[in-house]
Amino acid sequence: MCGIVAYVGPKDAAPILLEGLQRLEYRGYDSAGVVVSNRGLKLRKVKGRVADLAKVVPVRFKGNLGIGHTRWATHGVPSDENAHPHLSADQRIAVVHNGIIENAGELRAKLVADGVAFASETDTEVLAHLIARAADENDTLEEAVRKTLKLVVGTYGIAVIDAERPGEVVVARNGSPIVLGIGEKEMFAASDVAALVRYTRQVVHLEDGELAVLKADGFHTFASDARETAKEPLTVDWDAGHYDTGGYEHYLLKEISEQPETITRTMSGRLDERFHVAHLGGLNMDARETRSFRRVKIIGCGSAYYSGQIGAQLIEELARIPADAEPASEFRYRNPVVDPNTLYVAISQSGETYDTLAAVQELKRKGGRVIGIVNAVGSAIAREVDGGIYLHAGPEVSVASTKAFTSTSLAFALLALHLGRVRDLSPADGRRVVDGLRRLPGQIEEILAQGDKIAELAQKYAKHPGMMFVGRVRGYPVAREGAQKLKEISYVHAEAYPASELKHGPLALIGPDMPTVAIVPDDELLDKNLTTLGEIRARGGQVLMVGHREPAAKLADDVIVIPKNEIELDPILLTIPLQLLAYHAAVALGRDVDKPRNLAKSVTVE
Numbered sequence: 001m002c003g004i005v006a007y008v009g010p011k012d013a014a015p016i017l018l019e020g021l022q023r024l025e026y027r028g029y030d031s032a033g034v035v036v037s038n039r040g041l042k043l044r045k046v047k048g049r050v051a052d053l054a055k056v057v058p059v060r061f062k063g064n065l066g067i068g069h070t071r072w073a074t075h076g077v078p079s080d081e082n083a084h085p086h087l088s089a090d091q092r093i094a095v096v097h098n099g100i101i102e103n104a105g106e107l108r109a110k111l112v113a114d115g116v117a118f119a120s121e122t123d124t125e126v127l128a129h130l131i132a133r134a135a136d137e138n139d140t141l142e143e144a145v146r147k148t149l150k151l152v153v154g155t156y157g158i159a160v161i162d163a164e165r166p167g168e169v170v171v172a173r174n175g176s177p178i179v180l181g182i183g184e185k186e187m188f189a190a191s192d193v194a195a196l197v198r199y200t201r202q203v204v205h206l207e208d209g210e211l212a213v214l215k216a217d218g219f220h221t222f223a224s225d226a227r228e229t230a231k232e233p234l235t236v237d238w239d240a241g242h243y244d245t246g247g248y249e250h251y252l253l254k255e256i257s258e259q260p261e262t263i264t265r266t267m268s269g270r271l272d273e274r275f276h277v278a279h280l281g282g283l284n285m286d287a288r289e290t291r292s293f294r295r296v297k298i299i300g301c302g303s304a305y306y307s308g309q310i311g312a313q314l315i316e317e318l319a320r321i322p323a324d325a326e327p328a329s330e331f332r333y334r335n336p337v338v339d340p341n342t343l344y345v346a347i348s349q350s351g352e353t354y355d356t357l358a359a360v361q362e363l364k365r366k367g368g369r370v371i372g373i374v375n376a377v378g379s380a381i382a383r384e385v386d387g388g389i390y391l392h393a394g395p396e397v398s399v400a401s402t403k404a405f406t407s408t409s410l411a412f413a414l415l416a417l418h419l420g421r422v423r424d425l426s427p428a429d430g431r432r433v434v435d436g437l438r439r440l441p442g443q444i445e446e447i448l449a450q451g452d453k454i455a456e457l458a459q460k461y462a463k464h465p466g467m468m469f470v471g472r473v474r475g476y477p478v479a480r481e482g483a484q485k486l487k488e489i490s491y492v493h494a495e496a497y498p499a500s501e502l503k504h505g506p507l508a509l510i511g512p513d514m515p516t517v518a519i520v521p522d523d524e525l526l527d528k529n530l531t532t533l534g535e536i537r538a539r540g541g542q543v544l545m546v547g548h549r550e551p552a553a554k555l556a557d558d559v560i561v562i563p564k565n566e567i568e569l570d571p572i573l574l575t576i577p578l579q580l581l582a583y584h585a586a587v588a589l590g591r592d593v594d595k596p597r598n599l600a601k602s603v604t605v606e
């Protein structure tokens with residue numbers, strides 16, 4: 001959450017910082033700021049977007065060293081004052097920070113008692129004042145930062161500059177990511193490679209507790225005890241093109257449209273036609289161990305959790321192992337029983353979500369076996385787990401998750417096939433699933449081709465103040481994700497319910513103002529679902545059905561018919577029209593599709 005960029009080198013820092021911040025805006029976008037060093041610190045910060053910041057940064061804003069920030073408020077409302085960077089009272093030190101300083105109140109009270117005047121309500125500002133004090137007493141900025149961080153309880157990714165040491169940036173990480181970018185006689189740092197790929201693809205990820213000193217000619221990294229650490233740079237696969245809208249009006253539409261390719265990448269090299277199994281080498285598990293699990297427990301947040309529900313269903317059906325999904329944010333706080341015969345699966349697109357990371361750490365502390373299903377290579381969760389499946393879906397920029405959701409669901413199909421084929425899933429059923437997986441990309445193309453029709457339906461339905469989403473068993477997580485997409489990007493109230501539960505309460509809401517989106521696949525529950533549609537229409541509710549054929553009787557006002565796959569894999573396809581529905585509803589209502597209000601893509605706070 002929040003984006004950090006830092007630069008030191010021969011060029012002007014400001015344009016590089018602004019460009020980098022733009023790339024990180026998905027992490028938070030309520031205020032933004034930059035500071036450069038050039039015979040003193042020059043600061044500009046505003047409430048608003050990076051584009052608003054760019055307007056107030058003068059053309060002549062010279063300085064070869066600087067740091068920038070885009071914020072998602074935790075301490076203090078979004079305002080010019082609370083925007084980062086924060087300066088020390090003597091204007092010597094500037095700090096940008098992601099994360100939360102838990103003992104900020106206490107540190108602040110001590111500083112105030114000593115006569116320090118605060119300019120903001122943020123927890124970050126205490127760091128600026130403390131580092132300035134330490135800088136007076138220590139020889140290096142590195143020492144001053146290290147000394148300050150010893151006083152701090154909480155999470156942080158920080159970047160610090162000192163007006164009196166104009167050739168260096170100090171960065172440090174504890175719980176919030178910091179990546180160094182290595183250029184030609186220039187160095188960068190950021191909270192995500194997205195801000196770096198335009199300038200370099202050579203990166204170094206800092207570990208928790210590490211601190212780094214960056215100068216134009218290179219960098220040094222140190223562990224928390226000040227010992228120097230040796231880090232090998234990695235080359236990132238993604239280049240700047242992966243972060244462009246590629247001619248689409250929004251990242252969201254681009255990411256929805258990419259799904260035939262992204263799910264192809266997720267399964268690429270992992271399907272075996274001879275034994276009808278999935279090869280998942282990253283799990284680091286032999287067949288004996290793979291057979292030994294008695295349960296599967298899946299954790300994740302937001303859309304990741306809903307894809308986990310699809311995953312649990314797939315594992316129960318194909319591998320016949322009891323499986324369930326739970327929000328990681330709940331799991332970690334309820335002192336879960338950690339069982340040695342359970343396989344724990346943590347899902348995260350970003351690999352950074354703090355609640356999911358903390359749940360993984362709790363599981364590992366208690367001796368649980370945890371694997372990850374993660375998109376961002378080398379991310380915190382990817383490094384914490386015992387093994388896992390990378391999605392290879394490419395960067396997902398829009399705040400609402402789409403391609404990562406389908407790739408995660410697909411990764412679960414691979415995992416279920418893998419677990420099933422070392423147990424009782426027959427070769428014939430294995431083949432059926434493998435063949436079904438291969439058909440998915442083409443079928444997604446067919447659904448995408450219905451974009452115009454879905455856009456028309458979205459216009460019709462988005463006029464209502466709220467919508468109900470229903471589905472049974474395999475269809476229920478699809479309904480939940482459909483409702484989530486609609487509410488997060490269009491702000492239309494959307495509620496998801498198991499279709500079977502409708503009559504136990506929410507049917508009272510049904511009427512002309514509350515249309516229902518019903519997930520009605522051609523499976524063994526078809527008749528039950530059609531009965532539910534009848535019940536809704538009998539109460540004057542409109543129905544938009546998503547399924548595999550028009551119902552014989554007039555049970556729906558509108559129908560989106562999609563191609564049929566194997567029943568276990570249908571949920572992946574049923575999700576796609578709902579993504580398009582939410583997208584077009586948000587466009588029709590004039591919403592900020594890629595950056596919905598109040599949200600951020602990577603939630604790296606509790």
Ligand code: G6P
Binds near residue numbers: 401
């Ligand atoms: C945030 C985003 C959601 C996302 C969730 C989990 O809440 O707004 O779209 O599903 O985080 O993110 P992750 O990166 O862990 O999958």
